[in-house]
Amino acid sequence: RPPAYGVLPRPCRALVLLNPQSGAGRALEDFQAVVQPMLAEADIATTVFVTERPHHAHEKVRDEDLSQWDTLVVMAGDGLLYEVVNGLMERPDWEDALKKPLCILPGGSGNALAASINHYAGNDHVAKKKLLTNCTFILCKGLHTQMDLVSLSTASGKRLFSFLGFGWGFISDVDIDSEKYRRLGNARFTLGTLQCLAKLRVYQGRLSYLPAAPEQDTPPAPRDPPADSLLVPLGQPVPPHWTVVPEEEFVSVYAIYQSHLGTNLLMAPAARLHDGCIHLFYLKAGISRVALLKIFLAMARGTHLDLNCPHLRYVPVRAFRLEPRAAAGIMTVDGEALACEPVQGQIHGRLCPRGRQ
Ligand code: ADP
Ligand code: MG
Incomplete structure (x- = not known):
C-alpha cells in the first residue's frame, strides 16, 4: 500500500x-x-x-x-x-x-x-x-493523496479515462443544454434543470453492472496499458455474475465516483477520493416531473435517497455497461459530451493520480 x-x-x-x-x-x-x-x-x-x-x-x-x-x-x-x-x-x-x-x-x-x-x-x-x-x-x-479513475470504452473503440462521472439522459442533457448559460456560473444547472423538466423524455436501453462486494479489496493497479480485468468485449454478453437491470426505460443513468455532481449537488454523500467504487444511480421512466424536481432539490443537501422515491435506484458497483437502443440522447464524461453509443467502464482503484485533499 x-x-x-x-x-x-x-x-x-x-x-x-x-x-x-x-x-x-x-x-x-x-x-x-x-x-x-x-x-x-x-x-x-x-x-x-x-x-x-x-x-x-x-x-x-x-x-x-x-x-x-x-x-x-x-x-x-x-x-x-x-x-x-x-x-x-x-x-x-x-x-x-x-x-x-x-x-x-x-x-x-x-x-x-x-x-x-x-x-x-x-x-x-x-x-x-x-x-x-x-x-x-x-x-x-x-x-x-490518490484518486480513483474509471476507464471507459465505447463500441466505436474509444478508450477514455474519467475522474468524476459518466451520464446519460436527463442529467447529461442538463449539463450540455446549459452550456450556453455558462456565464451564469453554477446557476446554469438550475436553469437547465427547469428547462429539461419541461421537455422530459424517456431513453431506452439496457443497463448492467457488477455490484461492489463490500469486503472486496481493490485489485492492485495494473500495468502497461491498464487492463480492464472486469470487462468482456462489448459485443459479448456481460458475465453471468453481473446484474442486468430488468427495466429498459430510463429518464437518466448516472455513474459518479466523487461526492458532488455540481457545487450544489451532493449526489453521492458516501463517496471518497479513492473508495474503489462507482456510485451508480438510475431514474426509471414513469417518474413525475414533481418527483424529479424534489430529487434535485433534495440533492442540494444529499438527502435525495431519503425520499424513498420508487423510481430512483442507487447501487455501488465496480463496473457497468450501458447499451442504448438507439443513438438517442447525450452521453457525458466528466461533463463533456460524448456521442451516444454502447459504453462500459470499470473502476481502477487508486490507479490514478493524486488528487489532493
Ligand atoms: P466550464 O466549467 O465552464 O465548462 P471548463 O474548464 O470545464 O469550464 O471548460 C469547458 C471547455 O472549454 C472544455 O471542453 C475545454 O476543452 C474548453 N477550452 C479550454 N480552453 C479553451 C479556450 N481557450 N477557449 C475555448 N474553449 C476552451
Ligand atoms: Mg465543463
Missing part, C-alpha cells in the same frame, strides 16, 4: 493550466487576485499556461517534460482536468506521469471535483470565491 498522504516540497514549482473561457470568464482575474498571493506566501512558484482552445491542455501535458514541475494545477472547470487526465494517460510513461500531484482550483461553471474535495476536507459547503479560497488553502498545505 502506498502511504496515505504525500507532501509537496518547498519551494514548490507548479504548472498552472488555466482556461480563460471557463465559467463566467474570470479565471485569470481570480487567479491573480485570489490564488497567486496565497501561493506566494506558501512558497509555491507558479508558471501559468493559458489555454487558447479546446484540447490545448491535453497536448501540453501529453508532451511536457514533467520533471520541471512538482505539481500540475488546473484553474478551470472539470472539463479542463478531464483533458489533463486523458493527456497524461496518452503518455508512454503514464504510470509515472500519474504520480505527479494534480490540483483543481474551481474556475469554471462545473466545479464538481473542487466541491467534492472541499467536502472531504470537512469544510462547510461553499461556492464561488469561498470555494476557490478553500481549495487554494488546501493546495498551500500541500498534502496529496
Whole structure:
C-alpha cells in the first residue's frame, strides 16, 4: 500500500493550466487576485499556461517534460482536468506521469471535483470565491493523496479515462443544454434543470453492472496499458455474475465516483477520493416531473435517497455497461459530451493520480 498522504516540497514549482473561457470568464482575474498571493506566501512558484482552445491542455501535458514541475494545477472547470487526465494517460510513461500531484482550483461553471474535495476536507459547503479560497488553502498545505479513475470504452473503440462521472439522459442533457448559460456560473444547472423538466423524455436501453462486494479489496493497479480485468468485449454478453437491470426505460443513468455532481449537488454523500467504487444511480421512466424536481432539490443537501422515491435506484458497483437502443440522447464524461453509443467502464482503484485533499 502506498502511504496515505504525500507532501509537496518547498519551494514548490507548479504548472498552472488555466482556461480563460471557463465559467463566467474570470479565471485569470481570480487567479491573480485570489490564488497567486496565497501561493506566494506558501512558497509555491507558479508558471501559468493559458489555454487558447479546446484540447490545448491535453497536448501540453501529453508532451511536457514533467520533471520541471512538482505539481500540475488546473484553474478551470472539470472539463479542463478531464483533458489533463486523458493527456497524461496518452503518455508512454503514464504510470509515472500519474504520480505527479494534480490540483483543481474551481474556475469554471462545473466545479464538481473542487466541491467534492472541499467536502472531504470537512469544510462547510461553499461556492464561488469561498470555494476557490478553500481549495487554494488546501493546495498551500500541500498534502496529496490518490484518486480513483474509471476507464471507459465505447463500441466505436474509444478508450477514455474519467475522474468524476459518466451520464446519460436527463442529467447529461442538463449539463450540455446549459452550456450556453455558462456565464451564469453554477446557476446554469438550475436553469437547465427547469428547462429539461419541461421537455422530459424517456431513453431506452439496457443497463448492467457488477455490484461492489463490500469486503472486496481493490485489485492492485495494473500495468502497461491498464487492463480492464472486469470487462468482456462489448459485443459479448456481460458475465453471468453481473446484474442486468430488468427495466429498459430510463429518464437518466448516472455513474459518479466523487461526492458532488455540481457545487450544489451532493449526489453521492458516501463517496471518497479513492473508495474503489462507482456510485451508480438510475431514474426509471414513469417518474413525475414533481418527483424529479424534489430529487434535485433534495440533492442540494444529499438527502435525495431519503425520499424513498420508487423510481430512483442507487447501487455501488465496480463496473457497468450501458447499451442504448438507439443513438438517442447525450452521453457525458466528466461533463463533456460524448456521442451516444454502447459504453462500459470499470473502476481502477487508486490507479490514478493524486488528487489532493
Ligand atoms: P466550464 O466549467 O465552464 O465548462 P471548463 O474548464 O470545464 O469550464 O471548460 C469547458 C471547455 O472549454 C472544455 O471542453 C475545454 O476543452 C474548453 N477550452 C479550454 N480552453 C479553451 C479556450 N481557450 N477557449 C475555448 N474553449 C476552451
Ligand atoms: Mg465543463
